[in-house]
Amino acid sequence: MLAYIVQRLIWLPVLLILISLVTFALGLYGPGDPVQVMMGLHTNPQIVEQVRQEYGFDQPFLVQYWNYITNALQGNFGYSLVKYQGQRVSDLIAKRLPITLQLNLVAILWSVPLGIALGIFAALKRKSWLDVFVRGVVILGISLPVIGLMPVLDFALSRKHELGALVIGPFLPPGGWRGIFAPHIIQPAFILGLGLLAVYTRQTRAAMIEVMSADYVRTARAKGLKEWMVVMRHALRNAWIPLITIIGFTLAGLFAGSFLVEQFYSIPGIGALAYESLLSKEYYVIMAFTLIAATVYVIINLIIDIAYAFVDPRIRYK
Amino acid sequence: MSENRGLIAVVIVLLVALVGVICIGFGALVYCPQPGSVCGGLFGAPSNVSQANTPQPQATAASNQGQNQTPNQNQNPPSNNTAPAGNVLRLPGGSGLGGDPPTLDPANTSDVESATYIVEIYSGLVGFNKDLKIVPDLAEKWDVSNDGKTYTFALRKDAKFHDGRPVTAQDVQYSLERAADPKTRSTVSPLYLGDIVGFMDKYTGKATQVSGIKVIDNSTIQIDIDKPISYFLASLAHPTSYVVDKFNVESGEQPWYLKPNGTGPYKLVQWDQGQQIILEKNADYYGEIKPSVDRIELILGGGSAMTRYENGDLDAVRVSIADIERVSDPTNTLNKELVIEPQLSTSFLVFNTRKAPFDDPKVRLAFAMSIDKQKLNDVVFKKMPVVATGILPQAFPGFNPNLQGIPYDPEGAKKLLAESKYAGSLPDIVWSTVGGGGTAGSDVQAIAEMLKENLGANISVEQTDWATYLSQINGSNIDFQMFDIGWSADYVDPHNFIGLLFRGGSLNNWSGYDNPDVNKLIDEASVEPNLEKRIQTYQQAEELILKDAPVLPLTYGRDYWLTKPYVKGVFYPPLVIERLKYITIEK
Numbered sequence: 001m002l003a004y005i006v007q008r009l010i011w012l013p014v015l016l017i018l019i020s021l022v023t024f025a026l027g028l029y030g031p032g033d034p035v036q037v038m039m040g041l042h043t044n045p046q047i048v049e050q051v052r053q054e055y056g057f058d059q060p061f062l063v064q065y066w067n068y069i070t071n072a073l074q075g076n077f078g079y080s081l082v083k084y085q086g087q088r089v090s091d092l093i094a095k096r097l098p099i100t101l102q103l104n105l106v107a108i109l110w111s112v113p114l115g116i117a118l119g120i121f122a123a124l125k126r127k128s129w130l131d132v133f134v135r136g137v138v139i140l141g142i143s144l145p146v147i148g149l150m151p152v153l154d155f156a157l158s159r160k161h162e163l164g165a166l167v168i169g170p171f172l173p174p175g176g177w178r179g180i181f182a183p184h185i186i187q188p189a190f191i192l193g194l195g196l197l198a199v200y201t202r203q204t205r206a207a208m209i210e211v212m213s214a215d216y217v218r219t220a221r222a223k224g225l226k227e228w229m230v231v232m233r234h235a236l237r238n239a240w241i242p243l244i245t246i247i248g249f250t251l252a253g254l255f256a257g258s259f260l261v262e263q264f265y266s267i268p269g270i271g272a273l274a275y276e277s278l279l280s281k282e283y284y285v286i287m288a289f290t291l292i293a294a295t296v297y298v299i300i301n302l303i304i305d306i307a308y309a310f311v312d313p314r315i316r317y318k
Numbered sequence: 319m320s321e322n323r324g325l326i327a328v329v330i331v332l333l334v335a336l337v338g339v340i341c342i343g344f345g346a347l348v349y350c351p352q353p354g355s356v357c358g359g360l361f362g363a364p365s366n367v368s369q370a371n372t373p374q375p376q377a378t379a380a381s382n383q384g385q386n387q388t389p390n391q392n393q394n395p396p397s398n399n400t401a402p403a404g405n406v407l408r409l410p411g412g413s414g415l416g417g418d419p420p421t422l423d424p425a426n427t428s429d430v431e432s433a434t435y436i437v438e439i440y441s442g443l444v445g446f447n448k449d450l451k452i453v454p455d456l457a458e459k460w461d462v463s464n465d466g467k468t469y470t471f472a473l474r475k476d477a478k479f480h481d482g483r484p485v486t487a488q489d490v491q492y493s494l495e496r497a498a499d500p501k502t503r504s505t506v507s508p509l510y511l512g513d514i515v516g517f518m519d520k521y522t523g524k525a526t527q528v529s530g531i532k533v534i535d536n537s538t539i540q541i542d543i544d545k546p547i548s549y550f551l552a553s554l555a556h557p558t559s560y561v562v563d564k565f566n567v568e569s570g571e572q573p574w575y576l577k578p579n580g581t582g583p584y585k586l587v588q589w590d591q592g593q594q595i596i597l598e599k600n601a602d603y604y605g606e607i608k609p610s611v612d613r614i615e616l617i618l619g620g621g622s623a624m625t626r627y628e629n630g631d632l633d634a635v636r637v638s639i640a641d642i643e644r645v646s647d648p649t650n651t652l653n654k655e656l657v658i659e660p661q662l663s664t665s666f667l668v669f670n671t672r673k674a675p676f677d678d679p680k681v682r683l684a685f686a687m688s689i690d691k692q693k694l695n696d697v698v699f700k701k702m703p704v705v706a707t708g709i710l711p712q713a714f715p716g717f718n719p720n721l722q723g724i725p726y727d728p729e730g731a732k733k734l735l736a737e738s739k740y741a742g743s744l745p746d747i748v749w750s751t752v753g754g755g756g757t758a759g760s761d762v763q764a765i766a767e768m769l770k771e772n773l774g775a776n777i778s779v780e781q782t783d784w785a786t787y788l789s790q791i792n793g794s795n796i797d798f799q800m801f802d803i804g805w806s807a808d809y810v811d812p813h814n815f816i817g818l819l820f821r822g823g824s825l826n827n828w829s830g831y832d833n834p835d836v837n838k839l840i841d842e843a844s845v846e847p848n849l850e851k852r853i854q855t856y857q858q859a860e861e862l863i864l865k866d867a868p869v870l871p872l873t874y875g876r877d878y879w880l881t882k883p884y885v886k887g888v889f890y891p892p893l894v895i896e897r898l899k900y901i902t903i904e905k
Contacts (some may be wrong), residue, residue: 031782031785032786033785035505036785037785040429041803041805042509042826043792044508044509044825045792047508047509050522051504054500054503085420085573086421086575087572092591095591154622154625158621158622158625159629174621177593177619177620266592266618266620267592267619272592280784
């Protein structure tokens with residue numbers, strides 16, 4: 001087991017070097033230039049050249065890449081060039097990552113447990129009104145586009161409605177970020193969780209239905225076990241395996257998944273930062289973002305694989 | 319026990335879900351920014367101080383009639399643990415669009431967002447007053463030598479940095495030298511200060527000091543410029559030359575400007591990235607007009623600004639096109655709070671005169687005459703801007719009210735096209751525009767449709783992101799055939815439009831237009847000391863340019879702002895100038 005983990009982790013740096021090379025090359029050779037974005041329409045090729053030289057952008061690709069990597073190994077991931085001029089990339093990410101994480105954590109906390117619970121009940125009470133209702137919610141959750149839902153909710157909950165002399169609302173703030181305990185988090189966390197709720201309900205229901213018709217469940221029932229015991233001990237344990245995969249990717253998606261929502265509710269999270277940086281050719285921020293995302297995906301994949309082994313004794317790694 | 323593990327797990331899962339739902343519900347109950355309305359807010363915690371005092375004619379009536387008195391009104395005196403006593407103004411950040419300023423380093427100010435903060439926190443030798451006239455700021459007075467090439471500034475003796483240190487001539491020198499230093503990596507300083515003798519030598523690393531900047535004594539500084547340019551003081555009023563504190567810059571903070579020590583009427587006290595910037599008034603401000611509002615919260619994010627304005631969370635808002643019809647309706651209550659401010663900006667459709675078919679002026683004119691600008695403005699822009707008749711915008715000195723603009727004349731356009739060298743063989747046109755959506759903006763689509771209908775032109779639209787677009791149009795040889803672009807004034811001089819955009823060989827001459835007559839007029843005007851004569855000469859050039867139609871001016875920009883009635887003295891200048899100190903709150 002340990003050997004397996006070490007072996008998987010050895011590949012991480014190799015992967016990171018490959019990814020960083022590609023990202024770096026795309027940044028430098030792709031169209032657009034951060035110095036020009038900074039200058040906007042006030043262009044002057046002489047000044048652009050001068051400033052590029054000061055930044056060292058005129059040096060050969062490999063020299064620049066080498067400088068970047070050696071700095072990065074010492075914990076210096078470069079500076080923002082355009083949108084947060086001179087601020088350390090590591091500071092920018094450190095300020096924003098916790099916000100995205102908190103937002104997603106709240107979204108996960110309400111939606112994933114609820115989704116799993118709903119899925120179990122829907123599977124046990126197949127074709128009952130509960131099942132129909134849950135499936136309806138799932139279909140809505142998956143098919144309603146978030147981009148359309150956000151303005152509707154915003155209108156309904158965050159606006160003041162004047163019906164004659166009666167003033168109703170606003171019930172919720174229209175956006176912004178005031179920490180995890182402020183009501184500002186409710187709308188975005190609700191929206192973010194909706195998709196998760198649907199996915200988890202559907203996956204859990206499907207997995208449960210499958211295992212409930214398995215032979216060992218019939219055996220368990222034949223042994224005379226109580227129904228809830230059958231469900232909990234025999235069925236649910238086996239239904240966990242597909243769920244673990246999606247839990248893993250939900251966690252990995254924490255870093256990127258909330259971009260649209262962050263944008264709409266003006267939440268200064270990491271998704272908004274990544275988007276801004278892409279548009280203004282922030283080489284270093286994009287690099288850092290890519291490297292973090294790659295690392296997270298590799299590690300989460302590893303954790304998923306290890307978790308399989310714990311849930312399912314048949315899976316063992318050498 | 320082990321049999322129960324699964325059950326326990328399910329119960330825990332359900333409990334967690336329950337806690338989540340309760341938390342959300344609880345939050346919704348607590349929140350209520352609008353006293354007197356039917357909403358949450360059971361615990362009387364309005365998010366802002368001034369709301370407790372906000373006049374609320376309709377809401378109070380409602381709460382007195384049917385419902386209980388809202389808790390907020392009784393329980394909350396105007397004090398709150400989040401904000402100190404005194405009056406507070408809450409504005410959308412920067413130019414009203416929100417978002418963090420890219421920098422608060424004066425020498426590197428190349429964008430409007432940053433400039434709006436920098437002009438309040440720092441100050442320069444000279445500045446603009448409300449009427450956009452140059453007035454003394456850190457300099458008390460100045461002398462100009464007879465040849466117009468040497469300026470001697472006498473500094474005020476009472477000006478201090480926010481930390482109390484007096485401002486000296488050495489500080490001014492340090493700031494200007496710093497703007498010239500290649501290590502500062504300023505992309506704007508050559509544009510505004512490049513006329514100072516020796517500035518470019520230092521900028522390009524040929525010298526270690528700017529020879530044209532001399533400290534005479536602690537409160538006198540002399541600046542020499544290359545040639546007697548009439549707009550030198552105006553460029554000194556730009557943030558690039560504002561005064562910074564050496565000890566602040568070299569403090570080691572990364573970057574230093576997060577804790578700026580300026581000289582302006584407001585001090586930065588807090589900056590929560592993506593959330594808010596808080597300014598407090600500088601009680602020791604030296605200027606004649608002292609700041610009145612104690613604390614200004616500039617909100618950088620937070621969802622729809624319009625919603626928050628209507629909810630009473632913001633004291634002013636920039637109206638976007640989505641709300642324009644609503645607020646322009648005189649029967650709407652918001653209409654009384656509306657201010658419309660002409661901007662010093664013009665939007666253009668550019669024809670690249672170096673590319674077929676736009677190398678023929680007749681084709682350019684035919685294109686320009688096939689576009690119904692009035693209809694475009696009425697339908698697509700909802701009358702937000704004004705239809706352009708010339709190059710210089712309405713609010714600009716030198717605007718020529720006699721210009722009729724290129725008329726909408728489809729028949730005349732067809733005739734012109736038939737006379738051109740591309741008669742019957744008009745090539746397909748590619749229109750490049752900034753965008754990333756599936757379809758181009760409705761203005762682009764409308765114009766392309768007009769050109770197709772009136773001239774039979776086959777136009778395909780190519781969208782690129784801003785960075786790529788810039789790298790194209792900032793090159794010396796623009797590859798785009800036809801594109802749209804807006805230009806806002808940097809300084810109030812016709813040269814900023816006519817000279818920069820249409821002088822043959824100028825860096826911002828996107829159309830590649832090069833008319834010897836126009837060039838001659840522009841060259842004459844740029845050194846003409848008499849203002850009236852200058853303006854006349856530029857106007858002559860403008861008329862010639864319009865006849866050749868290297869560009870089609872589409873609209874002149876206007877900004878729409880809503881301001882709460884208790885905020886007095888607010889104005890929305892077309893240039894970034896100091897303005898917060900004029901504002902008072904009268905409730």
